[in-house]
Amino acid sequence: MSIKTEEMVLNMGPQHPSTHGVFRLKLHVNGETITKAEPVMGYLHRGSEKLAENFIYTQFIPYTDRLDYLNAMTNNYIYCAGVEKLLDWEIPERAEYLRVITMELNRIASHLVWWGTYLLDIGALSPFLYAFRDRDICLDRLNEISGARMTFNYMRIGGVKWDAPDGWIEKVKESVKELRENIAEYDRLVTGNEIFRARTIGVGKLTKDQVINWGLSGPIARGSGVNVDLRKTEPYSIYDRFDFDVPTREEGDVFARYKVRIAEMHESLKIIEQACEQIPSEGDIIHKKGARIMMIKPPAGEAYTRAEASKGEIGVYVVSNAKTKPYRVKLRRPSFVNVSILQDMLVGENIQNLVAIFGSLDVVLGEVDA
């Protein structure tokens, strides 16, 4: 006797707890095994690139906050850096250090959110709260310097908006110590867990070729043995002055990505520590012209800059026609590129692995849809 079976089309999202926002997956499932996966995006599309054309250069900075809202500092930076490249401005020393410290603090905050929500996806409830407690240390520091917890709007074309308040650098040093201990503790708490290992090791494998062919970047690439970290391979800002490693692993599975992110947090702490030591105690925080002129008018031309965000390589392409508004801004959002691999990765997996794999990509929907 044979039982008649048919494929079920399961619509995962746009409102689903594990799609981290309004992401939708059209799944064809046979039992719980996925035979076809179709990502559908655009539910959070705000037309950021088009909006940029209607604003003067400075006005677009707050919009970059809302791309990857967990890692807004790097977005701020990359847009400012793009325009600065057009202008060919020299950035004051102190501003560069403040930029690096805030960016790295933000990277840790972003990775902590990932760590917490990822374990929540896998079914562990507690790490989420621990992660958010520590993320708050980062956010408090960022709040003190920029006045906002997530959408900082801190960087300006030519420098940064505010100087560090009194004693801020010392506070950051303290926080680094605290974070280092806590992150190491969390690592001990979770990484060795038998169920966690069973669910992550060997799951969601990505080969080196796949990573390169799909243009994946960030911890995903480094988890598959592709040693690309723009901070090292193409140092921007002042990253060439710091001594840090780029954690890479060869396995290419979910666990490798997890380990890479944990190691990356420690590297970020190292960078912050060094930056806090090296930062000049006084100096301008913004280029002289940047502080004076409201209406920035870069000479006609185009510039592409890229940086290492917490999710991967973020890039900005700015075209200027010597007016006060950009002619065109193109954003290369790492989450958007990274999420494209899903349709390849998910076939043959079950729904539980889907959650583990999708979570490991660390996608932020604000960035996917822009």
Place this chain on the structure above:
Amino acid sequence: MMDLIWIILYAVILLGALLGAVTYAILFERKVIGYMQVRPGPNRHGPWGLLQTIADVMKLLMKEDIIPTAADKKVFILAPVIAFVPSFAIFATIAWSENIYGADLNIGVLYFIGISSITTLGVLMGGWSSNNKYSLLGAIRGVAQVISYEIPLVLSIIGVVILVGSLNFRDIVFYQQEIGMWLIIPQFLAFIVYMISAIAELNRSPFDLPEAESELVSGYHTEFSGFRFAFFMLAEYVYAIAISALATTLFLGGWLGPAFLPGIVWFLLKMCLFMFFWFWLRATLPRARVDHLMGFGWKVLIPLALLNIVITAIIKVWMG
């Protein structure tokens, strides 16, 4: 006639006590997990949050009764009832102390296991009738899991039954009194198997696959709201209490304990210990995967339980 009145009275008292116990079990869980997650847990309603669950239940009862249009109405209405009734019925046999017990049934353990299996049907009905794909997946997982883990659960109990030579709850405790040792010591292997399969039976973390909120939204009871949902929740917690009570009787010597506290207090304390253990696990562990879960049940727990039966039988024969 007097008997009938006593039976009804016992049932009513038991129901009231159980509802109260569930109310505070939920608060206990939330507090335990809260403290483990460096937060205070519920503390707004009443001192120390004592009225929190009552407020929650009131809210659930006052909610609009929603039956999805696409649902299979009759089955949908019946499902929570079928899930709840057996969970309450199994309490009839539990002996709380030497003198406080419901039915002094010869086949107490068998009755307990048999009746508790009916709840699975309620889960399947709930998942099926909701006409929701996530619910269906949750129900399929739930049924597969509960059926696979019932076998090691029963097999682990058989060890105790062989040793004691009775299926009666009171006899099991009297036996432990007689040999002067809780059965957790001679039956340690059975205890381990029992604990693991009990967690799977209860659909609690780390085996809470049927209601995995990160994957299946909330599994078989996604479409249920208001008091129907409350019934599913209630059944779940009553089972947690029941399984704890069973474990207390089988392995921790029931009401036995130093004489400065009455037997029933010891019984309840031991039960709370088990409850705490389950809440503790929930705050600690991530969720297992379906295939691992099945593999573990069939390839590890069942052989272990069988081994335990063989060892127990040999000891029993050897000791005469």
